[in-house]
Amino acid sequence: MVAKKRIYLDHAATTPTDPEVVEAMLPYLSDVFGNPSSIHSFGQEAKSAAEEARDKIAALIGARCEEIVFTGGGTEADNFAIKGTAYANEGKGNHIITTPIEHHAVMETCKFLQGRGFEVTSLPVDRYGLVDPQDVKKAITDKTILISVMHANNEVGTIEPIAEIGEIAREAGIYFHTDAVQAVGHIPVKVDELGVDMLAMSAHKLYGPKGVGALYIRKGTKLISFMHGGEQERRRRAGTENVPAIVGLGKASEIAQREMDAEAKRLISLRDKLIEGLMERIEHSHLNGLPTRRLPNNINVSIEFVEGESMLLNLDLEGIAASTGSACSSSSLEPSYVLLAMGLSHELAHGSLRFSLGRETTEEDIARVLEVSPRIIAKLRAMSPMLQSGT
């Protein structure tokens, strides 16, 4: 039997590392090993590589290089931003505004603070997962110190009205953080246009290595250091820099900036083909999230009468990797809180399926998903007690 080509459609979980990124990193895993804090030439070589990476990241998001702090990933960047501002601004207030569709990194951090003297307002979202900027405005009190709203949702791809919220935050003089892990490198993200004070990003969602990310911190933002120790990162995040990973993030940012526009266009066309194709071929299927105001690579559908994990297993046997918001496939056995917050029933969350496309995704891959999926779903529906014969 000829091995089937494996098709990876889970780029929202992680992306493969770009070979160009790997190549850029290699010298820093061997020859260029110096500690950037050392003043000799070994150290200075490493330092200038890290600073070059910082410039590239800053260029990608329209920031100044001194506003970029390297972190150990997106989760750390979110933790840093939220705890950092909360504890630095306790004197001003204790109220944080966020949404029910944030990534765990934001949600759990807010929950942690909630148990420690902070108050957290979780805004409603509409059935597409959109936050209404007016709701943000209404939630502000004289105790509000931070607003945290994600740029684009990792599950349904909905792009939030960040610039509008940014304006409201600025008018009210409240810090505004956005988790842009899914957005940076995929859609244009410019910190000044968005009016954000802090922005979290992660390398492995944009074809860089795992374990490295960055937090943009607008000049003048008051927040406490995340790690205490040496003088690295202007004393905001102590610890010897992970130079190879930082170089990788820099390279990934450079490639993203170069290729984003063309790639987004290409992905949008593939995305829409897949969405239309699924809707056409599979009865009782629904798109989750907005048709156009969504990440170029995100497809999230709910298929009635079938459960997500069983769809994933079948797809995997066909070599296709996807993801689901079904309770059965989560370690908590709870359905996706994002889909529930959007008002989906448990059944529809159960039958949710996410395909997230990437640079290696081809027309043929999409055609293959469209060929295989209806078959799988028909097979599972044939054994579903929820579908009475004749429906």
Add this chain to the structure above:
Amino acid sequence: MYSEQVMEHFMNPRNVGEIENPDGIGHVGNPVCGDIMELYIKVEDGTIVDAKFKTFGCGAAIATSSMVTELVKGKRVAEALKISNRAVAEALGGLPPIKMHCSVLAEEALKSAIDDYLNKSKRSENERTS
């Protein structure tokens, strides 16, 4: 994450479907994750001669449904009542701990189908004697 037997039963589930005029139907929902299982049995002279299922659930739920219908076929009703979720899981070469509750659903579906059968036969006996 699943054993070969689980995957085999998941890909080629035995006894999928409904039985027309069954002697017992079990319909149970999983309080843990919200899945649903329906199990039908046909009984002749106290022996389960056929069993079929319909399941809305994960790979483990489908595989355990398939396995439990295989295990009960040909068994006396009293024997079938003794089939535990562990026995079903073992017959499948084990389940990941987080998926044990799916096998509980299979056991409950079976018990409820047998209960249904026992109630029905009691009722028809009462009708006959009265």
